[in-house]
Amino acid sequence: PTPTAPEPDEAAEATIEVEEEGSKLFSDLDGHWAAANINKLVVKGVITGYPDGQFKPENHITRAEFATVVIKAYQLQTPSGKVFNDTANHWARDYIATAAGAGLVNGYNATEFGPDDLITREQMAVMIVKVKQLKGTAFRITFTDAADIAAWAQESVATAIENNLITGYPDNTFRPKGQATRAEAVTLVVKSF
Known part of the structure; x- marks a missing residue:
């Protein structure tokens, strides 16, 4: 018998269509250097945009937001870790506790994590390497x-x-204390896969 061509996989087609439409998800990503990486994580449900239809790739990202992206991207589910005093009532408490339990983050001290502080490039590098x-x-x-x-x-x-x-940057700097943008954070996570 002659083999016939397999039927197209509907799930694969749907995934392709979603990814292609991902470029149209946000009004502010046309031509942006990180658009493809952003769309990859948006399609996976790792990160979202804003209600106004924008992603705001050049906005800075907080320590809580980055910890959440990493936990979601790597689908980490560990026994709950440390809940810091300043994360006890924070929206990202469980993500931060998971990151702490997995040894990915430390607080500034035993009681403070600084969830709403903007994350630095060196802090992101440490989390990803861990x-x-x-x-x-x-x-x-x-x-x-x-x-x-x-x-x-x-x-x-x-x-x-x-x-x-x-x-680093074209001027041969790394800017370790520089506040990371959403685009930089997403790109680092995508590159880490």
Whole structure:
């Protein structure tokens, strides 16, 4: 018998259609450098846009928001971790507790996490290296502001750079204390898969 062509998979077609329509989900992503990465995580339900139909890729992202994105992206479900005093009534309490339980985040101290503080690039690098369980190496950071990277983040930043998860800027800076944008955060998570 001659084999016949398989019937198209309806689920695959639906996925393709959703992804193609994803580029039209937000009015502010046309031509944006991170549009494809943003659409990938939106389609997966990891992150959403705003009620006004925009994603606002250049807005900054908080520590709570980034922890939530990482937990959702990696579908982590661990025994509940530490609930900090400042996260007890926070919308992201369970995500932060899961991240703490998985060893991805620490607070500023035993009682404070700073969920609404804007996350820095070095903090994001540490979380991603931890979730990926990447081992540090002797990679040397050559950015002109490498000395500005906190001692607790240096190995993770070097590991993230070496693994092409995060990059610097055209002026040869890393800007470790720089507040990350939603676009940068999403791109880091997508690159980590």
